[in-house]
Amino acid sequence: MQPINxxxxxxxxxxxxxxxxxxxxVWGRTGWxxxxxxxxxxxxxxISNSDVPLSYYTGILGMPxxxxxxxxxxxxxxxxxxxxxxSAASGAVGQLVGQFAKLMGCYVVGSAGSREKVDxxxxxxxxxxxxxxxxxxxxxxxxxxYFPEGIxxxxxxxxxxMLDAVLLNMRVHGRIAVCGMISQYNLDKPEGVSNLMSIxxxxxxxxxxxxxxxxxxxxxxxxxxxxxxxxGKIIYVEDIAESLENGPAALxxxxxxxxxxxxxxxxxxxxxxxxxxx
Amino acid sequence: MQPINxxxxxxxxxxxxxxxxxxxxVWGRTGWxxxxxxxxxxxxxxISNSDVPLSYYTGILGMPxxxxxxxxxxxxxxxxxxxxxxSAASGAVGQLVGQFAKLMGCYVVGSAGSREKVDxxxxxxxxxxxxxxxxxxxxxxxxxxYFPEGIxxxxxxxxxxMLDAVLLNMRVHGRIAVCGMISQYNLDKPEGVSNLMSIxxxxxxxxxxxxxxxxxxxxxxxxxxxxxxxxGKIIYVEDIAESLENGPAALxxxxxxxxxxxxxxxxxxxxxxxxxxx
Numbered sequence: 001m002q003p004i005n006x007x008x009x010x011x012x013x014x015x016x017x018x019x020x021x022x023x024x025x026v027w028g029r030t031g032w033x034x035x036x037x038x039x040x041x042x043x044x045x046x047i048s049n050s051d052v053p054l055s056y057y058t059g060i061l062g063m064p065x066x067x068x069x070x071x072x073x074x075x076x077x078x079x080x081x082x083x084x085x086x087s088a089a090s091g092a093v094g095q096l097v098g099q100f101a102k103l104m105g106c107y108v109v110g111s112a113g114s115r116e117k118v119d120x121x122x123x124x125x126x127x128x129x130x131x132x133x134x135x136x137x138x139x140x141x142x143x144x145x146y147f148p149e150g151i152x153x154x155x156x157x158x159x160x161x162m163l164d165a166v167l168l169n170m171r172v173h174g175r176i177a178v179c180g181m182i183s184q185y186n187l188d189k190p191e192g193v194s195n196l197m198s199i200x201x202x203x204x205x206x207x208x209x210x211x212x213x214x215x216x217x218x219x220x221x222x223x224x225x226x227x228x229x230x231x232g233k234i235i236y237v238e239d240i241a242e243s244l245e246n247g248p249a250a251l252x253x254x255x256x257x258x259x260x261x262x263x264x265x266x267x268x269x270x271x272x273x274x275x276x277x278x
Numbered sequence: 279m280q281p282i283n284x285x286x287x288x289x290x291x292x293x294x295x296x297x298x299x300x301x302x303x304v305w306g307r308t309g310w311x312x313x314x315x316x317x318x319x320x321x322x323x324x325i326s327n328s329d330v331p332l333s334y335y336t337g338i339l340g341m342p343x344x345x346x347x348x349x350x351x352x353x354x355x356x357x358x359x360x361x362x363x364x365s366a367a368s369g370a371v372g373q374l375v376g377q378f379a380k381l382m383g384c385y386v387v388g389s390a391g392s393r394e395k396v397d398x399x400x401x402x403x404x405x406x407x408x409x410x411x412x413x414x415x416x417x418x419x420x421x422x423x424y425f426p427e428g429i430x431x432x433x434x435x436x437x438x439x440m441l442d443a444v445l446l447n448m449r450v451h452g453r454i455a456v457c458g459m460i461s462q463y464n465l466d467k468p469e470g471v472s473n474l475m476s477i478x479x480x481x482x483x484x485x486x487x488x489x490x491x492x493x494x495x496x497x498x499x500x501x502x503x504x505x506x507x508x509x510g511k512i513i514y515v516e517d518i519a520e521s522l523e524n525g526p527a528a529l530x531x532x533x534x535x536x537x538x539x540x541x542x543x544x545x546x547x548x549x550x551x552x553x554x555x556x
Contacts, residue, residue, distance in 0.1 A: 184475060189472060190474070192470015197462060200457070200459065200486040203486045206485070208480065213481070
């Protein structure tokens with residue numbers, strides 16, 4: 001049976017590929033399994049800095065980190081002082097976008113689905129503010145409260161009603177980087193978004209992106225992220241499910257917001273079977 | 279009573295502004311009236327080339343022309359050979375976008391609301407193909423027929439169901455320049471657009487724009503448009519309503535597709551009262 005694919009961290013047992021040798025630590029496309037046969041290292045990055053938790057290479061130092069970096073810096077073209085809104089803000093990508101935006105001198109508000117997540121954003125991750133979208137019957141009114149002068153940048157992770165409310169609150173020349181629309185993935189028919197006229201009125205740019213088109217920027221990003229981490233300027237929160245057996249429940253939990261921070265499935269510890277999958 | 283504003287062509291009767299003098303022909307923001315008192319020339323462009331129909335300065339040589347130019351060349355970043363779809367394609371702006379795209383070596387299809395308009399696009403304006411959206415019960419199927427490999431550039435004038443169908447047919451890195459959404463202007467609540475996930479899957483960029491942000495490009499555009507016209511490489515079709523009394527009906531006709539080409543209201547002929555308003 002074909003294993004489910006995922007982006008994981010692993011130790012090379014044996015390799016015929018000239019770039020990899022037994023004992024190398026790597027991150028990239030692996031399977032939800034204890035041992036993977038990888039025929040195409042596409043992508044597979046060698047891990048040189050192992051003085052940080054290896055699981056971080058499924059998060060801040062891996063694909064979600066590069067996603068946040070590419071989406072925020074490359075797609076959103078942010079400027080100091082701009083007003084930034086991040087949905088799914090305590091997730092693997094959102095927590096980093098918000099912290100990058102704060103480091104750039106932006107005003108940053110995040111939305112999340114529980115009081116604990118909101119506390120995390122406000123008290124640990126330096127967000128200027130955060131709110132629980134489940135407690136807001138009127139998302140438009142909530143956004144008007146947090147962004148009385150409007151939103152310059154929206155980092156879109158959820159879609160649907162949130163996007164519709166955001167469109168009403170965009171500022172002139174606002175930018176929306178579309179990373180994902182998790183609220184829409186499991187619907188038979190996606191929700192209709194009605195407020196697209198704002199795109200003309202406010203000259204808004206909406207742009208979708210996918211991280212694999214930015215893999216060439218990974219070395220530059222890694223240097224930046226490691227420096228920020230070592231200086232204590234960025235923190236990263238993970239939610240680790242122990243053992244492969246708990247993987248399916250952890251995956252399902254992403255869609256109900258059960259996770260707190262980046263969801264990781266720990267297949268085995270380094271030195272044992274050496275693999276941690278997202 | 280305040281007159282309705284519009285972009286018109288006029289002759290200056292008298293002026294205290296240093297840039298304008300009696301007898302000058304101008305185009306810019308005027309009123310739906312025989313004589314206008316213009317206190318802010320914002321914008322008001324002097325007409326130097328009067329060897330073309332003066333009404334063209336309400337169209338190809340004026341605001342709609344610059345709109346087509348800015349939206350197509352600046353917002354869509356077109357490349358030779360790309361597949362371009364234009365809605366409201368026989369209108370003031372659409373007919374130019376399609377012809378600019380053809381001149382660039384693109385494959386161009388337009389949609390319009392009558393057989394006569396479709397004929398005009400195919401037989402007079404060099405569009406590769408065109409269809410009557412009112413005869414297409416399934417817009418997605420129609421677009422798949424005309425764009426079997428998908429759409430690189432969509433010049434959006436209508437919104438609603440057409441945008442929803444276009445989103446399903448965009449190619450990777452497609453661009454949508456949002457000029458207007460005429461199908462939505464008079465609805466109590468705009469239609470919902472459901473297929474926005476394509477923005478992520480296909481890394482689509484959607485961008486709204488407004489012509490007044492491109493007025494500094496007008497001299498460059500005018501040179502280009504005059505040259506194309508004189509070489510016979512571009513034609514421009516107008517629908518002229520004679521006399522101000524017919525203006526309101528002509529305006530209403532825009533929303534039912536009554537016009538064929540750029541709708542102009544002729545207030546008076548040059549040499550008489552000297553004013554033609556859009």
